[in-house]
Amino acid sequence: MKTIVRHRIFWALVALFTLVAVNTISRPSFLRVTVQDGQLYGALIDILRNSAPLMLVALGMTIVIATRGIDLSVGALMAVSGAVALTIIQASPEPENLGVVLLAITAGVLTTFILGAWNGFLVAVLGIQPIIATLVLMLAGRGIALLITGGFITTINSAPYKFISQGYVFGLPFALYVSVAAIIIVTLVQRRTALGMLTEAVGINPEASRLAGVRSRGITWGAYATSGLLAGFAGILYSSNIMAADANAAGLYIELDAILAVVLGGTSLAGGKFSIAGTVIGVFTIQTLKSTITFLGVPPAVSPVFMAAVVILVVLVQSRRVRDGAGRLTNWLTRRTSTPTPPNAEVAS
Amino acid sequence: MTITPVKAARPFDSAVARSRMFISRRVSWIPVFAALAILIVMFVGAQAYFGNFLTPGLLSSLLLDNAYLLILAVGMTFVILTGGIDLSVGSVLAFTGIMCARLLSEGVPTGVVIPTMIVSGALIGLLIGVLVQYFDVQPFIASLAGMFLARGLAFVVSLSSIRVEDPSILWLQSTRLRLGEWYITPTGIIALLTVLAAAMVLQYTRFGRTVYAIGGNEQSARLMGLPVVRTKLLVYVISGTCAGLAGVVFAAYTGSGYPLNGVGTELDTIAAVVIGGTLLTGGSGYVLGSMIGVFVYGTIKSVISFLGAEQSWTRITIGALLLVFVVVQRIIVTRSGRG
Numbered sequence: 001m002k003t004i005v006r007h008r009i010f011w012a013l014v015a016l017f018t019l020v021a022v023n024t025i026s027r028p029s030f031l032r033v034t035v036q037d038g039q040l041y042g043a044l045i046d047i048l049r050n051s052a053p054l055m056l057v058a059l060g061m062t063i064v065i066a067t068r069g070i071d072l073s074v075g076a077l078m079a080v081s082g083a084v085a086l087t088i089i090q091a092s093p094e095p096e097n098l099g100v101v102l103l104a105i106t107a108g109v110l111t112t113f114i115l116g117a118w119n120g121f122l123v124a125v126l127g128i129q130p131i132i133a134t135l136v137l138m139l140a141g142r143g144i145a146l147l148i149t150g151g152f153i154t155t156i157n158s159a160p161y162k163f164i165s166q167g168y169v170f171g172l173p174f175a176l177y178v179s180v181a182a183i184i185i186v187t188l189v190q191r192r193t194a195l196g197m198l199t200e201a202v203g204i205n206p207e208a209s210r211l212a213g214v215r216s217r218g219i220t221w222g223a224y225a226t227s228g229l230l231a232g233f234a235g236i237l238y239s240s241n242i243m244a245a246d247a248n249a250a251g252l253y254i255e256l257d258a259i260l261a262v263v264l265g266g267t268s269l270a271g272g273k274f275s276i277a278g279t280v281i282g283v284f285t286i287q288t289l290k291s292t293i294t295f296l297g298v299p300p301a302v303s304p305v306f307m308a309a310v311v312i313l314v315v316l317v318q319s320r321r322v323r324d325g326a327g328r329l330t331n332w333l334t335r336r337t338s339t340p341t342p343p344n345a346e347v348a349s
Numbered sequence: 350m351t352i353t354p355v356k357a358a359r360p361f362d363s364a365v366a367r368s369r370m371f372i373s374r375r376v377s378w379i380p381v382f383a384a385l386a387i388l389i390v391m392f393v394g395a396q397a398y399f400g401n402f403l404t405p406g407l408l409s410s411l412l413l414d415n416a417y418l419l420i421l422a423v424g425m426t427f428v429i430l431t432g433g434i435d436l437s438v439g440s441v442l443a444f445t446g447i448m449c450a451r452l453l454s455e456g457v458p459t460g461v462v463i464p465t466m467i468v469s470g471a472l473i474g475l476l477i478g479v480l481v482q483y484f485d486v487q488p489f490i491a492s493l494a495g496m497f498l499a500r501g502l503a504f505v506v507s508l509s510s511i512r513v514e515d516p517s518i519l520w521l522q523s524t525r526l527r528l529g530e531w532y533i534t535p536t537g538i539i540a541l542l543t544v545l546a547a548a549m550v551l552q553y554t555r556f557g558r559t560v561y562a563i564g565g566n567e568q569s570a571r572l573m574g575l576p577v578v579r580t581k582l583l584v585y586v587i588s589g590t591c592a593g594l595a596g597v598v599f600a601a602y603t604g605s606g607y608p609l610n611g612v613g614t615e616l617d618t619i620a621a622v623v624i625g626g627t628l629l630t631g632g633s634g635y636v637l638g639s640m641i642g643v644f645v646y647g648t649i650k651s652v653i654s655f656l657g658a659e660q661s662w663t664r665i666t667i668g669a670l671l672l673v674f675v676v677v678q679r680i681i682v683t684r685s686g687r688g
Contacts (some may be wrong), residue, residue, distance in 0.1 A: 008685035012538070070489070117494075123673075126674070126676060126679060127679060127683075128675050128679055129629050129630070129675075131434065131489070132623065132629055132671070132675050133675070135671065136614060136668045136669075136671050136672045136675070137668065138616065138668075139616055139664050139665075139667050139668040139671065140664055140665045140668025140669065141466070141668075142661070142662035142664060142669075143661035143662065143663070143665035144661075144665060146659065146661035147661055147665075148657070151659050151661065196424050200384065204471070207598070209632060216537065220544070246660075254492055256497075259489075259490075259493070263490060269486075269487050269489065269490060276404060298465075299504065299508055301508060302501050302504045302505055302606065303495075303501065304440075304497040304498070304500040304501035305497070305498060305501030305502060306501070307497040307501070307502060308494045308496075308498035309498075311493060311494040311497060312480070312494050312498075314454070314495070315480065315484065315486045315490055315491070316484060319484035319486060321483060321484055321485065322484065331423035335587065
């Protein structure tokens with residue numbers, strides 16, 4: 001029992017199931033999935049589909065946090081990749097051409113990959129604190145995206161591009177396949193190779209792992225580049241969903257949601273350990289929470305209050321002081337209920 | 350003959366030695382001087398380019414337009430000096446600003462509203478401080494919670510903008526005490542007083558020295574018997590208080606409260622503090638530097654609006670400048686660490 005309660009993912013799962021239960025009670029249709037024209041619809045499917053951008057960003061964030069870093073620039077990078085991709089499609093004479101769309105996506109993602117590598121350069125080579133190194137692009141990134149779009153919200157009309165976030169394959173949203181693919185690739189690369197362990201080693205002590213023969217500089221660098229790459233894909237998904245590149249709104253505050261998802265999933269910000277499964281659960285928890293808030297008729301703008309409550313609850317549950325207090329309380333309770341008999345028996349004998 | 354060069358060299362050597370001594374003793378001031386140099390270069394450059402940039406009116410408005418940011422930067426300096434960070438300031442500014450507008454529109458007297466707003470800012474700071482200090486939550490996450498909380502509360506107060514019509518609040522902004530072409534507003538005076546008070550506290554009080562000591566090495570500060578817990582808690586309360594005050598000043602400045610005010614201001618504030626030479630690792634920095642950082646930020650904004658360029662350039666320039674300063678600081682820290 002203790003090992004289950006102490007498990008990193010336990011509290012994230014509790015939070016997720018509580019939310020699902022609350023939703024199912026307050027709206028019985030929550031769990032219902034209907035089939036229309038061979039495509040699945042329902043609140044759950046929506047949550048899975050809408051969580052795709054956050055999932056990609058949070059996966060990248062998990063790896064960065066595992067190296068004891070943080071990437072604040074992901075939201076701005078989303079804006080950049082959307083801006084690059086849509087500007088290319090808009091400039092092309094054939095926006096419906098699949099080749100053009102693929103080129104646009106590649107260009108957008110490549111740009112953020114390079115920007116992510118730049119973050120990695122600042123952190124790994126120049127040794128700048130991750131918060132500040134990525135703050136630079138967080139500030140400048142949206143400016144760059146605005147310059148690319150010329151200060152306007154670029155809108156396009158392109159069926160293949162629209163398909164990325166709104167299309168269906170075998171009855172399920174295409175965006176879901178994207179996020180599942182990302183989860184599988186990241187898991188395979190990090191957990192089926194030694195890379196995950198090396199990443200954790202770097203997070204625990206970069207200098208010690210370097211001395212032990214780990215190429216910590218390259219691993220840190222790679223973590224930020226990966227985060228940039230995934231943020232680029234998230235930006236493509238986001239812009240495809242609204243078919244517009246909005247440099248100000250794209251990925252706004254997503255870095256905070258992503259960090260929250262990672263922390264909810266039991267990964268410590270102190271680095272050195274990470275859980276991909278935890279992050280996945282964290283992302284679903286946040287997305288379900290958002291859906292719940294909208295359903296309850298609370299203005300979406302007020303939702304940060306609920307987010308704050310969740311953050312505070314989670315960090316309190318994870319803090320040592322509360323755990324120790326709870327441990328003492330349970331000890332005290334169990335002693336009170338179970339111990340009175342043995343001493344009496346001894347006295348009697 | 351052989352003695353002469355030695356004699357000639359001596360005063361020179363000692364001058365070098367003295368200046369080396371001067372620099373090594375004031376190594377923590379170098380980033381502040383660097384920021385000042387940047388500010389002067391920008392002033393001179395803008396004046397040379399535009400010809401009519403350095404007017405008393407523009408310099409006065411630099412203080413007026415950035416009074417709220419200056420107040421926020423003062424609070425942030427305290428937090429960063431202990432090695433922490435406070436992401437909540439922008440949202441707290443929005444919350445206290447709109448709450449102020451709301452209460453005033455419902456006829457609550459100004460004498461009650463302003464203290465209430467400052468206290469509510471302080472309370473949010475206290476919450477963050479308690480999370481950081483008693484529950485070992487990282488400042489980043491704790492202040493993130495504070496940020497979400499304040500932003501949400503701002504929307505709870507009102508979903509749309511509320512006009513401020515109270516004359517005494519508007520007085521803070523509209524009064525201009527003139528000295529020839531120069532002028533200053535009560536908001537500007539409040540900001541300058543905040544800077545002065547903070548500088549005095551950091552320089553001359555036991556509390557101020559404890560702040561530096563914690564930033565230098567928390568473990569050592571604790572072993573020396575300094576009140577680490579109380580100080581770290583207070584630092585967030587100070588930042589929250591400043592954010593509450595800045596909310597009132599910002600409400601006066603814009604003549605309204607709006608729940609989306611100050612989105613991203615926390616980053617501008619951190620950038621200004623860092624440009625002003627405060628090390629993010631804590632332990633080194635000055636409120637005066639943060640003031641220069643805020644002026645650098647304000648000047649960039651003015652120059653860009655003078656140029657008629659898109660405001661997106663402000664962000665890019667700030668980002669680039671931040672980068673330069675962080676790299677420079679990094680070099681200084683590595684050098685002083687080795688020497």
